[in-house]
Amino acid sequence: MPRSGKEARRRLQQATLELFQQQGYDATTTAEIAERAGVTERTFFRHFADKREALFDGEEAFRDSLAEAVVAAPQDMLPMEALFHAFRSVEPLLQRNRPFTEPRQKVIAKNPALQERVLSKTAKLTVGLSDALRQRGVEESMAGFAAQIGMAILAHATSAWLADPTMDLSAHLAKSHTELRQLSI
Amino acid sequence: MPRSGKEARRRLQQATLELFQQQGYDATTTAEIAERAGVTERTFFRHFADKREALFDGEEAFRDSLAEAVVAAPQDMLPMEALFHAFRSVEPLLQRNRPFTEPRQKVIAKNPALQERVLSKTAKLTVGLSDALRQRGVEESMAGFAAQIGMAILAHATSAWLADPTMDLSAHLAKSHTELRQLSI
DNA sequence: TCACGTAGTGTCAGTGACTGACAATAAGTT
DNA sequence: AACTTATTGTCAGTCACTGACACTACGTGA
Numbered sequence: 037m038p039r040s041g042k043e044a045r046r047r048l049q050q051a052t053l054e055l056f057q058q059q060g061y062d063a064t065t066t067a068e069i070a071e072r073a074g075v076t077e078r079t080f081f082r083h084f085a086d087k088r089e090a091l092f093d094g095e096e097a098f099r100d101s102l103a104e105a106v107v108a109a110p111q112d113m114l115p116m117e118a119l120f121h122a123f124r125s126v127e128p129l130l131q132r133n134r135p136f137t138e139p140r141q142k143v144i145a146k147n148p149a150l151q152e153r154v155l156s157k158t159a160k161l162t163v164g165l166s167d168a169l170r171q172r173g174v175e176e177s178m179a180g181f182a183a184q185i186g187m188a189i190l191a192h193a194t195s196a197w198l199a200d201p202t203m204d205l206s207a208h209l210a211k212s213h214t215e216l217r218q219l220s221i
Numbered sequence: 222m223p224r225s226g227k228e229a230r231r232r233l234q235q236a237t238l239e240l241f242q243q244q245g246y247d248a249t250t251t252a253e254i255a256e257r258a259g260v261t262e263r264t265f266f267r268h269f270a271d272k273r274e275a276l277f278d279g280e281e282a283f284r285d286s287l288a289e290a291v292v293a294a295p296q297d298m299l300p301m302e303a304l305f306h307a308f309r310s311v312e313p314l315l316q317r318n319r320p321f322t323e324p325r326q327k328v329i330a331k332n333p334a335l336q337e338r339v340l341s342k343t344a345k346l347t348v349g350l351s352d353a354l355r356q357r358g359v360e361e362s363m364a365g366f367a368a369q370i371g372m373a374i375l376a377h378a379t380s381a382w383l384a385d386p387t388m389d390l391s392a393h394l395a396k397s398h399t400e401l402r403q404l405s406i
Numbered sequence: 407t408c409a410c411g412t413a414g415t416g417t418c419a420g421t422g423a424c425t426g427a428c429a430a431t432a433a434g435t436t
Numbered sequence: 437a438a439c440t441t442a443t444t445g446t447c448a449g450t451c452a453c454t455g456a457c458a459c460t461a462c463g464t465g466a
Contacts, residue, residue, distance in 0.1 A: 087452065188373060
């Protein structure tokens with residue numbers, strides 16, 4: 037096997053985050069990012085489909101983890117229970133990623149184009165959950181709906197958890213679920 | 222008052238939809254759109270922030286309608302009831318727009334960039350609903366959550382309605398609501 | 407140790423989205 | 437008819453992104 041390229045990729049991600057932090061998304065050119073990473077602009081676009089993607093690496097792995105956890109949930113669990121089970125199972129992963137997630141969130145909060153990409157990633161995640169539910173035998177339309185609701189809950193709970201880390205994610209998830217029940221009278 | 226420009230804007234929207242239908246989003250240049258509309262490329266970008274936006278005009282008006290309907294809902298309605306009330310109130314508008322919505326949906330279905338923009342519009346709509354709920358005195362975090370759930374229901378019901386027009390939107394909304402209750406055990 | 411294959415990278419030329427600045431024009435107003 | 441103003445045209449320029457081709461580092465097998 038020839039050289040791996042994973043190093044360059046990592047440096048590109050790092051450079052991207054740093055420059056976006058310092059100058060913002062708009063004021064940063066892909067040429068700049070590449071230069072800081074010690075590669076050519078062309079190489080940037082070989083590793084990432086576009087300027088935004090460098091900020092969202094690893095989302096696919098997260099999606100796979102979640103989907104696997106849904107599929108692996110005990111057979112007798114109802115759709116929503118299986119989702120919650122999966123959400124709780126990735127808590128350690130989220131906990132571990134927190135140091136990287138937080139600065140990234142700040143960058144994203146300042147730019148609509150990046151926010152749009154977050155929505156897109158969330159949507160893909162939702163599709164992943166839906167597919168996983170279908171593998172459990174959940175009917176298609178119901179699976180999509182449940183995944184949608186589940187993602188809303190996960191997002192709600194995660195943001196509450198980021199704001200208030202004294203409770204763990206599982207507790208926030210339970211709280212969100214309670215709130216949902218109150219809402220859907 | 223000088224010339225209005227609304228005509229050019231309308232022609233640009235029309236040209237955009239037609240060209241996207243015929244050649245797809247990627248294969249269509251903004252210069253082409255402008256030419257077909259009888260204006261300059263520069264004028265295109267005066268009317269629309271980017272190439273995608275020309276497909277999504279009117280979304281802001283729809284958002285305002287929905288938000289107003291939420292605010293205007295009877296005071297004694299719970300958050301979710303107010304949302305459903307608003308959803309039902311825009312059914313005529315959706316019905317009227319259907320001839321334009323359907324071809325647009327087909328175009329969007331073929332392109333990830335356009336799908337991303339839909340998500341962004343949906344998110345804005347959700348924020349609009351959330352703000353409207355807050356005007357009714359709903360607590361912030363709860364309002365955001367309810368809006369999210371509400372949008373999931375509206376999306377679910379609308380897509381079911383597009384697939385099966387024999388039932389009206391209200392009926393699909395009620396059905397979706399029932400399904401949600403079944404899910405959130 | 408030396409060809410050899412391969413994944414990764416550099417180089418370069420090009421397209422197309424989008425912007426800023428300034429001049430020109432079509433209306434309506436006085 | 438002069439004047440005001442929203443809209444448009446013109447033009448030059450930046451930057452994201454791509455295709456094609458050459459090159460280079462690294463691991464493999466002879």
